[in-house]
Amino acid sequence: MNHVIDIEGLRVVRGGREVLPNLSVRIPSGSVVGLLGPSGSGKSTLIRAIVGVQVVEAGSVTVLGHPAGSPALRDRIGYVTQSPSIYDDLTVRDNVRFFARMLGAAMDSAERAIETVDLMSHADVLAGRLSGGQRSRVSLASALVGEPELLVLDEPTVGLDPLLRRDLWRLFHRLADGGTSLLVSSHVMDEATRCDRLLLLREGHLLADEPLPALLDRTGAADAEQAFLALVDVAEETAR
């Protein structure tokens, strides 16, 4: 199996706190990998390390065969931050077109991205006038332009209505079927059922790295949340 992301012994300290003590993980290509864990577990820090904006104490992060943050990666990765990073005083279309121009992508790729996140009806509205969920879709569309090989999405479905959430997960799988690799974080354990493979993170430690059925099999739990609790129990048992 090919790996898009290969992390070895990653250690990250933020604000004097060891957020990721020593993390090693490989992420397969062409699938939707869910990075699940409670808030504060280190999901965003891990994502920041992968896109190369995080100062790292130790360890290596290799993305698409290059060290994370290499210039060679900058037009191959789409990154969506947790809070929508868009310009409120630009229209939806101008936002997406700006990021398309930055990547040297064609303008029709911007139109397709707006279509994909279902915002065509709001294309000429200022982003600041939109709802929170709509703004996060503008942020997503801005990452879809230029068809990146790897999409790294930090909590893209937070605060969206169930219908939209379902549509977005369908979109993620459609992209994966087309060969895109996706890493999607969420603090909602229910979203485990939508992922091809799960990474369960707690306090900077990886509790699980497997598909959901294998995880349920191993723990004997009924769903991802129960499995998470069972694994936390085991981890605390061994720590004692």
Added chain:
Amino acid sequence: MNPTRTLVVAGRVLRQLRVDHRTIALMLVVPCVLLGLLAWIFDGTPVFDRIGPALLGVFPFVVMFIVTSVATLRERTSGTLERLLTTPMGKGDLMFGYALAFGLMAVLQAVVASAFAIYVCDLDLQGPVWVLVIVAVADAVLGTALGLLASGFARTEFQAVQFMPAFVLPQFLLCGLLVVRDQLPSVLQPISDVLPLSYAVDAMNEVAAESDPLAGIAPELAVIVAWIGASLLLGSLTLRRRTP
């Protein structure tokens, strides 16, 4: 750096400004109102002719400093900067894109304010208007460059606004507008000789006094351009792709 991406940044900054009619109006109207007030309170005296040209250099500097430092700070706090730094955009593209966009706004501001000062307030100007506009644009880009640098040290918008008096007012006091530069206390003279706004004001005064000032102001313009280059360079060092 890449000229296309620099232009893309500049275009985006102008597009954002275009939506904000109030900011554009303030940038164009406030200097005129202040110049008009000044001409009015010193009506019948030579004071306006003495300090008017210098103020045409100070206004674009101050306005661009504030606008740029707040705009770039917004870019940092909204997360768009972090996102942009994961794209092929170079740090120079961002710095020069902002400088270019606000430089264009400065041309507009300088033309409007100079026209108002000369034709409405009867400012007595010996040199040609286009040289005055060149100096005003250089001052505005200087304000933009220092604003970009200052925003690197601000964490909140409150701090960014406070940097205006911190960066600008000392230069204003020492630039020769209140007390002629060679009559300053001897300790302050060398400081005044280093600060860029002093050269902006000197250049404006020469444009006001000489009918062919271009050769005379070349050294002042060179100092201003050197400050612009140094500030942009230092400012780009405050843009880090990786943050803690």
